[in-house]
Amino acid sequence: MPIATLDEFLARSNSPDSPFDYLIIGGGTAGLVVAHRLTENANISVGVIEAGLYHGRSDEKPILHTPGLIGLAVNNPLYDWILRSVPQANGNNRILPFPRGKCLGGSSLINYLGHTRPSKDEYDALEASFNNTGWTWDTLLEYMKKSESFSQYEVIESRGRAAPPGSYVPKPDAAVHGTHGPILHSQPPPWPPYDPKEAENEGSNLNRVFLQAMDQLGVPANPEPCGGYNIGCAKPLMTIDPKSSLRSSSVSGYLEPIVDSRPNLLVLTGATVTRVLFENTDNSGKPKAVGVELYTSNHNARTQIRNIRREVILSTGTFKTPQILECSGLGNPAILNPLGVECIVDLPGVGGNLQDHSAVSFIGEVDPRYVTADILLEPDGLNKHQKLFDERKDGLLADTSSQALCYLSLDHVTKVTGTPHNTIVNQLEQQSREYINKLNPSPAVQRGYEKQRQLLTKWLSERTQAQIEIINFSGHLPINGLSPDITSRKRYFTLTACLVHPFSRGTVQHVPTPLSSSTESQPRIDPNVLSHPLDATLLLQGMEFILHLTETEPYKSAIKSWIFPSELSSIDLKEALKPNADHSLKAQVNDILEAHLRSSVRTTYHPVGTAAMMSKEDGGVVDDRLRVYGVDGLRVADLSVLPYIISAHTVSAAFAVGERAAELVLEDYAASS
Ligand SMILES: Cc1cc2nc3c(=O)[nH]c(=O)nc-3n(C[C@H](O)[C@H](O)[C@H](O)COP(=O)(O)OP(=O)(O)OC[C@H]3O[C@@H](n4cnc5c(N)ncnc54)[C@H](O)[C@@H]3O)c2cc1C
Numbered sequence: 001m002p003i004a005t006l007d008e009f010l011a012r013s014n015s016p017d018s019p020f021d022y023l024i025i026g027g028g029t030a031g032l033v034v035a036h037r038l039t040e041n042a043n044i045s046v047g048v049i050e051a052g053l054y055h056g057r058s059d060e061k062p063i064l065h066t067p068g069l070i071g072l073a074v075n076n077p078l079y080d081w082i083l084r085s086v087p088q089a090n091g092n093n094r095i096l097p098f099p100r101g102k103c104l105g106g107s108s109l110i111n112y113l114g115h116t117r118p119s120k121d122e123y124d125a126l127e128a129s130f131n132n133t134g135w136t137w138d139t140l141l142e143y144m145k146k147s148e149s150f151s152q153y154e155v156i157e158s159r160g161r162a163a164p165p166g167s168y169v170p171k172p173d174a175a176v177h178g179t180h181g182p183i184l185h186s187q188p189p190p191w192p193p194y195d196p197k198e199a200e201n202e203g204s205n206l207n208r209v210f211l212q213a214m215d216q217l218g219v220p221a222n223p224e225p226c227g228g229y230n231i232g233c234a235k236p237l238m239t240i241d242p243k244s245s246l247r248s249s250s251v252s253g254y255l256e257p258i259v260d261s262r263p264n265l266l267v268l269t270g271a272t273v274t275r276v277l278f279e280n281t282d283n284s285g286k287p288k289a290v291g292v293e294l295y296t297s298n299h300n301a302r303t304q305i306r307n308i309r310r311e312v313i314l315s316t317g318t319f320k321t322p323q324i325l326e327c328s329g330l331g332n333p334a335i336l337n338p339l340g341v342e343c344i345v346d347l348p349g350v351g352g353n354l355q356d357h358s359a360v361s362f363i364g365e366v367d368p369r370y371v372t373a374d375i376l377l378e379p380d381g382l383n384k385h386q387k388l389f390d391e392r393k394d395g396l397l398a399d400t401s402s403q404a405l406c407y408l409s410l411d412h413v414t415k416v417t418g419t420p421h422n423t424i425v426n427q428l429e430q431q432s433r434e435y436i437n438k439l440n441p442s443p444a445v446q447r448g449y450e451k452q453r454q455l456l457t458k459w460l461s462e463r464t465q466a467q468i469e470i471i472n473f474s475g476h477l478p479i480n481g482l483s484p485d486i487t488s489r490k491r492y493f494t495l496t497a498c499l500v501h502p503f504s505r506g507t508v509q510h511v512p513t514p515l516s517s518s519t520e521s522q523p524r525i526d527p528n529v530l531s532h533p534l535d536a537t538l539l540l541q542g543m544e545f546i547l548h549l550t551e552t553e554p555y556k557s558a559i560k561s562w563i564f565p566s567e568l569s570s571i572d573l574k575e576a577l578k579p580n581a582d583h584s585l586k587a588q589v590n591d592i593l594e595a596h597l598r599s600s601v602r603t604t605y606h607p608v609g610t611a612a613m614m615s616k617e618d619g620g621v622v623d624d625r626l627r628v629y630g631v632d633g634l635r636v637a638d639l640s641v642l643p644y645i646i647s648a649h650t651v652s653a654a655f656a657v658g659e660r661a662a663e664l665v666l667e668d669y670a671a672s673s
Pocket residue numbers: 025026027028029030031049050051052074099100101102103104105106107108110111112113114115116271272273274315316317318320324604605606607637638639640648649650651652654
């Protein structure tokens with residue numbers, strides 16, 4: 001695939017007859033969607049600048065493209081920015097990892113492949129509660145469909161007919177899935193397969209055990225979680241090509257098919273944009289974005305790209321977009337001035353409002369008859385599954401260790417834990433008032449937060465809105481430095497409780513690096529995890545739910561011992577979880593859970609919100625056409641624009657934001673041509 005050199009890129013941007021109309025910064029998930037759609041019009045010239053590299057077509061890098069190997073690209077500087085938080089006061093001062101894709105394809109090339117969608121109300125609230133015209137479930141559904149291809153209706157139906165009782169049998173609704181989009185979706189076959197002749201261990205699928213136990217707890221399977229109602233258990237769709245069983249990403253779907261055939265598109269890699277350049281910064285009119293400054297490590301120098309005819313579009317993601325805005329003089333003057341950056345537009349919301357799903361995992365050993373991802377860590381197991389994958393596109397490598405997940409309303413959770421709903425939400429008003437005052441001195445930002453808080457509070461009591469997600473991973477996730485014992489061929493489960501709608505808000509801020517430095521400057525990330533007291537209360541409810549799940553058959557019989565937290569092994573959980581349990585036994589469990597929360601809470605890599613699409617008076621950074629307030633010629637198209645986090649893993653939203661951004665740009669192009 002032709003990637004331009006810096007000289008070629010500069011030559012194009014300086015050429016009098018074909019400079020770029022649009023310059024997209026960040027060739028990640030949403031950025032490549034915008035590049036693809038804009039260059040469908042041969043009259044529009046587009047440049048893309050990506051800090052990472054291009055890593056070849058799908059069959060060239062198993063570590064990126066084989067589903068069963070997910071996670072191996074994380075922490076590898078070839079593919080990952082390897083960002084880190086500041087120490088978290090409410091998490092025992094630990095530093096939390098924030099992986100982010102650094103490559104063409106961005107985070108869609110290193111993520112865990114799950115494809116989920118939020119509830120209808122969550123997308124409708126973008127318009128209804130925040131006045132973002134055209135941002136509703138109905139419009140976003142069309143963008144999600146436009147980005148995707150799903151075609152396995154018959155395969156799933158026939159597979160369902162052979163499914164043993166308790167298996168998850170999806171019933172995809174053709175009305176909510178796209179069939180002609182660039183991102184391929186599939187439902188990988190379960191492993192071990194349903195056919196008893198092929199199964200070495202029929203009845204050894206831990207996901208089935210999870211679903212059966214959930215059913216016992218009154219949480220049914222949701223056969224179509226993508227249609228606007230996501231409560232219940234599901235085995236999610238995956239961004240996996242059903243023919244090759246390889247990852248489908250923004251680079252394989254949106255870029256590779258067109259890059260050789262569209263002369264109006266030029267891609268530069270290995271170049272990190274440091275700031276946006278403006279004209280009219282002398283108060284002679286609105287500042288107008290005309291180019292960018294970038295840094296290339298192989299030249300160890302900064303260069304300027306100018307002459308952008310129409311717009312610069314930032315698609316650098318939730319952490320880098322606010323950093324670039326701040327470096328460009330857009331942000332809170334009280335933050336910019338000490339950094340030595342002249343503030344050209346006072347936008348106090350830049351870099352605030354950071355949200356992510358916080359999460360806590362539990363790990364235990366299960367009966368060795370269960371087929372779990374741990375097998376792939378054993379040389380003979382890996383060989384066997386590599387052969388299955390190479391010959392039949394099957395086995396553990398064709399899927400992501402068969403995740404099954406479940407979205408639960410607060411009502412579902414508290415029915416199981418027995419905690420009265422009131423005791424959870426009674427303190428909320430008072431706690432939130434105190435929280436807002438501490439959050440940010442800007443009245444605009446406080447107003448925006450208060451609007452979000454009202455929405456989140458309403459959703460707390462709705463049975464159609466998820467508050468907790470439980471993820472079942474068949475295997476031992478490498479968490480808190482723990483790794484599985486592979487020599488003795490043990491098998492494990494990891495159950496994770498995620499907080500879906502956190503009340504806490506964090507920040508991302510630029511940290512200056514000397515111009516001569518050879519390292520790229522990383523932002524200061526403070527997710528401020530569990531800073532709102534309700535978040536800890538809610539997450540503890542999710543954690544207690546997991547204990548009930550593990551005390552429910554058939555999950556209970558599958559478990560041999562607790563690994564993480566190991567203290568659970570010495571507790572009679574059956575007694576402790578009874579409604580009339582002995583007070584001191586209950587207190588012992590609560591102490592274990594509280595300590596586990598503080599020592600292991602992390603996030604699930606779904607950050608949003610740092611350039612929020614809200615009115616400027618509410619601390620917003622972009623309007624509903626994604627234009628940055630106070631300047632001309634600058635838009636944001638990535639997940640930093642979502643004002644609040646949704647009850648879904650976020651890649652489907654990133655594709656939808658990219659599709660919508662492209663349409664908005666094209667509408668404005670048509671109107672002004
Ligand atoms: C490890 C991991 C697992 C995940 N698992 C899932 C999952 O299973 N399901 C799901 O739905 N979601 C998942 N997500 C989340 C999802 O992938 C992201 O939310 C989504 O891809 C973000 O898209 P984006 O366009 O906002 O940003 P990105 O895709 O991150 O794109 C930003 C791009 O900008 C580039 N860039 C940044 N700064 C600069 C600069 N200064 N100059 C030039 N280029 C720059 C980056 O290198 C990157 O290519 C996961 C994420 C991670 C990291």
